[in-house]
Amino acid sequence: MNIQQYISSGIIENYVLGLASSEEAQELERLAAEHPEVQAAIDNYQASLEQLADLYAVQPPADLKTKIWESLSHADEGSSRYDEPALQAGPGLQEQRSPVSMSGWKWLAAACLVLLIGSATLNWIYFNKYRDYKERYDAMAFNQQTILADNQVYKTRLEEFRQDMHIMMAPSMKPVVMQGVKTHPGMMATVYWDQNSKDVYMVVNNLPAPPSGKQYQLWAIIDGKPVSAGLYDMTDPSKMVQKMKNIQGNVQTFAITLEQKGGSSTPTLDQMYVAGNV
Amino acid sequence: MSNYSSYPEAELVDLLKGRDEKAYSYLYDHYSAALYGVVLRVLNSEEAARDVLQDVFVKIWRNIQSYDAGKGRLYTWMLNIARNTAIDVLRSRRFKDDQKIRELDNAVHVNVPAMSTTMFVDHVGLSKVMDQLSEEQQRLLNLAYFRGYTQEEISKELEIPLGTVKTRIRNTLIQLRNILQRS
Numbered sequence A: 001m002n003i004q005q006y007i008s009s010g011i012i013e014n015y016v017l018g019l020a021s022s023e024e025a026q027e028l029e030r031l032a033a034e035h036p037e038v039q040a041a042i043d044n045y046q047a048s049l050e051q052l053a054d055l056y057a058v059q060p061p062a063d064l065k066t067k068i069w070e071s072l073s074h075a076d077e078g079s080s081r082y083d084e085p086a087l088q089a090g091p092g093l094q095e096q097r098s099p100v101s102m103s104g105w106k107w108l109a110a111a112c113l114v115l116l117i118g119s120a121t122l123n124w125i126y127f128n129k130y131r132d133y134k135e136r137y138d139a140m141a142f143n144q145q146t147i148l149a150d151n152q153v154y155k156t157r158l159e160e161f162r163q164d165m166h167i168m169m170a171p172s173m174k175p176v177v178m179q180g181v182k183t184h185p186g187m188m189a190t191v192y193w194d195q196n197s198k199d200v201y202m203v204v205n206n207l208p209a210p211p212s213g214k215q216y217q218l219w220a221i222i223d224g225k226p227v228s229a230g231l232y233d234m235t236d237p238s239k240m241v242q243k244m245k246n247i248q249g250n251v252q253t254f255a256i257t258l259e260q261k262g263g264s265s266t267p268t269l270d271q272m273y274v275a276g277n278v
Numbered sequence B: 001m002s003n004y005s006s007y008p009e010a011e012l013v014d015l016l017k018g019r020d021e022k023a024y025s026y027l028y029d030h031y032s033a034a035l036y037g038v039v040l041r042v043l044n045s046e047e048a049a050r051d052v053l054q055d056v057f058v059k060i061w062r063n064i065q066s067y068d069a070g071k072g073r074l075y076t077w078m079l080n081i082a083r084n085t086a087i088d089v090l091r092s093r094r095f096k097d098d099q100k101i102r103e104l105d106n107a108v109h110v111n112v113p114a115m116s117t118t119m120f121v122d123h124v125g126l127s128k129v130m131d132q133l134s135e136e137q138q139r140l141l142n143l144a145y146f147r148g149y150t151q152e153e154i155s156k157e158l159e160i161p162l163g164t165v166k167t168r169i170r171n172t173l174i175q176l177r178n179i180l181q182r183s
Helices: A003-007 A011-016 A022-034 A036-056 A064-075 A102-171 B010-019 B021-043 B048-067 B074-090 B093-105 B112-119 B124-130 B135-146 B151-158 B164-181
Strands: A174-180 A188-194 A200-206 A212-221 A224-234 A242-243 A251-260 A270-278
Touching: A003 A036, A011 A022, A011 B164, A022 A212, A022 B093, A036 A212, A036 B010, A036 B021, A036 B074, A036 B164, A064 B021, A064 B048, A064 B124, A102 A174, A102 A242, A102 B048, A102 B164, A174 A251, A188 A270, A200 A212, A200 A224, A200 B164, A212 B010, A224 A251, A242 B124, B010 B021, B010 B048, B021 B048, B021 B074, B048 B074, B124 B164, B151 B164
Parallel strands: none
Antiparallel strands: A174 A188, A174 A270, A188 A200, A200 A242, A212 A224, A212 A251, A251 A270
């Protein structure tokens, strides 16, 4: 190709005026890269058109700069209005963000974040309060259970006392006080003998706790012969009044001896603690 | 108007690509008048030109990364954006409708291509240059550069053969170049 002929063909003029077809433009750009004189011709005309533009220059309205400045600050967001396929910007465009203002969604995101933090804080506070109340509630519930159980115990005990009292206050009841013998002065126990039913009840007023393996046994002396009236259990302090064996016959004396656990068939006389005549 | 007074162009381009605010301010201060002039010349409406100039700067902002200094100077690149954006608006249907209403209202500027020469008659430098072009050359330049006519459209408009259009455009540009180099 004769370059001078190409230069004078009019294609460069068409190109700089924007009249060349895209094929023509591509060929020209290729040739311009290879032939400096073609590039020089293009530069030359472009410089002329730049000068012409200088001559046509008109100062835009004064307020326009501010308005444009504002639109530039939003230019990187959304709106495809300004995207030209041929001029599509590369990934580099996304790196720099407008320095001027935050867009709507950023405010929204910030607001959401604030709400989230607020909500999380309240959750934390309320959870702690809840945990505190839960602990207190559990403690109170436990206390109430204990009180109820104790109450049941007292109620039972009171009922027992009432029955004991009822037994001892009965008009048919004959009390027999047993005083400490010589070897055990100051000791005392009482037998309540129902004259109708012949049931025998016993209360310990003052006896030492028996040594391990030993137990107190009540005896009724009928016509000079001792008859066992049963064993007294000292291990349960709530059972003050204990029902002994039913004793028929003409009893002169009630007495208590310390015997092997389980009781004896005859009393160990030197281990007698208390005795009392009917 | 000295466009390259304080920034070497390569440095300016780098700053623009880096979204440097001062560089954009500088760009606006030094080029907005020329770009606005071209847009105004194409659209002949200040209201439309304002909007288009805004679009032009947004396009520069958004597309600066794809600007290739090897293919031409920044000023030419921006002029082409301004010119193409304005011509797109000129060709858009809505603008044509607006323009028709305007013409009915004024009933003055019937010959649209011709009016542009009268519009900037107070611009001494421009008229001095234009005076040295023939009327046909002025119309050719106007149709091709400021109105985005194709060669076929120019051929029809000026009633000259297509082959002749090419030759006369070339002659017009050569003469324009010579005039500008002398002045």
